[in-house]
Amino acid sequence: MRKPHVIWAFVPVLAFLSTPFLPFVNGPYLWFGIPSVLAWCLLWTAGTTASLALVEHFARTDNERADRDEAEEAAA
Numbered sequence: 001m002r003k004p005h006v007i008w009a010f011v012p013v014l015a016f017l018s019t020p021f022l023p024f025v026n027g028p029y030l031w032f033g034i035p036s037v038l039a040w041c042l043l044w045t046a047g048t049t050a051s052l053a054l055v056e057h058f059a060r061t062d063n064e065r066a067d068r069d070e071a072e073e074a075a076a
Helices: 004-017 036-075
Strands: none
């Protein structure tokens, strides 16, 4: 069974897939001097890195907790 924190990995995927359907992104607008679609993709590229780091952090914490519990059971 997957852990609930893995859901964070789907947030950037949904943002990328929704790009053509968002009117504030898919239009003739400039954000920070570049086309809005490019700015949106750059933003979510960084968001992908952040979300995967978050998933890795929680997975590592869960693994350390499981290892500690196993060590306590083996010692008892």
